[in-house]
Amino acid sequence: MELESLKYIWRSLETPPAQTPDRQDLLALLAQRYRGRGPVARMRRNLIGEGILMCVTYTPAILCYLLAFDGRLSAISWLFGLLAAAFFGYYYRLYRLLKEMQCVTCQVKSNLARQVKTLKKYIRFYLLAGTAMIPVSFSLSYAIIRWKMPSVFTYPSSPAGHSLYLHLHPIPWWGNPVFWLILMAPLTIGIYYANAWYINRLYGRHIKKLQELLREMETE
Numbered sequence: 001m002e003l004e005s006l007k008y009i010w011r012s013l014e015t016p017p018a019q020t021p022d023r024q025d026l027l028a029l030l031a032q033r034y035r036g037r038g039p040v041a042r043m044r045r046n047l048i049g050e051g052i053l054m055c056v057t058y059t060p061a062i063l064c065y066l067l068a069f070d071g072r073l074s075a076i077s078w079l080f081g082l083l084a085a086a087f088f089g090y091y092y093r094l095y096r097l098l099k100e101m102q103c104v105t106c107q108v109k110s111n112l113a114r115q116v117k118t119l120k121k122y123i124r125f126y127l128l129a130g131t132a133m134i135p136v137s138f139s140l141s142y143a144i145i146r147w148k149m150p151s152v153f154t155y156p157s158s159p160a161g162h163s164l165y166l167h168l169h170p171i172p173w174w175g176n177p178v179f180w181l182i183l184m185a186p187l188t189i190g191i192y193y194a195n196a197w198y199i200n201r202l203y204g205r206h207i208k209k210l211q212e213l214l215r216e217m218e219t220e
Contacts, residue, residue, distance in 0.1 A: 039206035046202040131192045
């Protein structure tokens with residue numbers, strides 16, 4: 001029903017003003033339907049929610065590694081800060097694109113089709129970057145901890161043995177980088193499919209609605 005209404009209003013807007021005496025009413029109706037309840041509006045709300053979630057989750061982690069461990073792991077805080085800055089840069093560009101798309105009375109069908117294509121590229125990049133972020137940040141964090149706190153990875157029987165090791169595990173397999181690399185492969189695959197489901201819920205299904213609208217308008 002929403003697609004049919006949008007398609008009817010859009011066709012009416014494309015008629016000459018002389019043949020459309022209630023053109024301003026149609027513009028107001030289109031703005032009301034599309035801006036508040038349309039797929040683009042929902043994606044904008046989801047994007048804002050993701051930005052808030054990013055602040056809530058990353059800020060404590062950054063402060064923790066910056067202030068704890070006598071500052072020896074502050075490099076991890078900078079790593080998380082750079083990741084957060086990169087994602088906020090992405091959120092900002094995506095938000096601008098969605099804001100432009102929401103002004104449907106300013107766009108022709110060709111422009112909207114181009115913007116939907118760009119939006120799909122953004123979402124595809126988000127899926128790949130969000131998946132790659134986990135193993136990359138984990139590997140870099142592992143390298144930083146091993147560099148700044150090498151005693152954590154020593155055997156308990158060695159002179160430099162650290163009590164933290166005993167609390168983590170009584171045998172040395174967990175400190176072997178090969179073990180974590182092997183474990184990272186299935187974990188990354190699982191994260192990819194989880195991200196694909198999550199991104200589809202937030203953006204993918206709404207992009208499909210826009211594509212359906214464009215296909216229906218092309219058949220008219």
